[in-house]
Amino acid sequence: MIQAVxxxxxxxxGTAALQGLNLSVERGEMLLIRGPSGAGKTTLFRLILGMERPTSGAVFIDDQRIDANNPGRVRALRRRVGVIFQNFRLIKGRTARENVEIGLRVLGVTGGHMRGRAEEYLRELDLAHRIDARVDSLSWGEQQRVAVARALARExxxxxxxxxxxxLDEALSDRVLELLSRVRERGATxxxxIHSPDVLRKTAxxxxxxxxxxxxGDTHPPAQKERSRS
Ligand SMILES: Nc1ncnc2c1ncn2[C@@H]1O[C@H](COP(=O)(O)OP(=O)(O)O)[C@@H](O)[C@H]1O
Ligand SMILES: [Mg+2]
Structure with a gap:
């Protein structure tokens, strides 16, 4: 489904952020990308999002080449993607709820459906008491969870x-990964x-x-290896 060639x-x-990268991610797969700061993780995401063009080679989603020079195609692909940016990119001056709802409205989810879904995901991330707080009044960890809710609510x-x-502390960090796994169980890729070794120690x-x-490095856990062989 996602391919870098x-x-x-x-x-x-002149900074070489990615070199000779070949990667293939199947539909419904969940993958951790580890590496120290500066390894190229964010650059890879920017290429997948069509925010940057590769200097050479190509990135595909479902056999469609992502071409930053084709804004119509990039827009169409972006509707299918939920992004949690490293620096969140929340809209300051707006509430947690508004930030999540804006992401839904552009997908055509409006009215009661929009409000219900925004609340559901904010609650899921323990933000029930902060739903109507402006995001700039929230702590760093709370802002991070709004960014997670905004991406997940788009389903x-x-x-x-x-x-x-x-x-995030360990419990919340586990919760975020668990929520991401649940989205994956619904079929999302x-x-x-990640750079936290704690997360890596216990991951499957x-x-x-x-x-x-x-x-x-590219290590498949046994269960996934079985599946991809069949
Ligand atoms: N806009 C940019 N202009 C120049 N160099 C950049 C830019 N963005 C990232 N880099 C450099 O590219 C390399 C990879 O960065 P990045 O993809 O952000 O890594 P990571 O997300 O793994 O920390 C780093 O050396 C970084 O300094
Ligand atoms: Mg980064």
């Missing part, structure tokens, strides 16, 4: 989560960038490792 990304200042086919557990997921823009 011989992808190189060199930024205009997208693909979720890109850029270090969604970065500043989930990519999670496929983990790819990036180092200085190169893929240096």
């Amino acid at each position: 011989d992808v190189e990304k060199t930024y205009p200042d 997208p086919e693909i979720i890109l989560a850029d270090e969604p557990t970065g500043n 989930v990519l999670v960038a 997921l496929r983990v790819i490792s990036l180092k200085s823009g190169r893929l240096v």
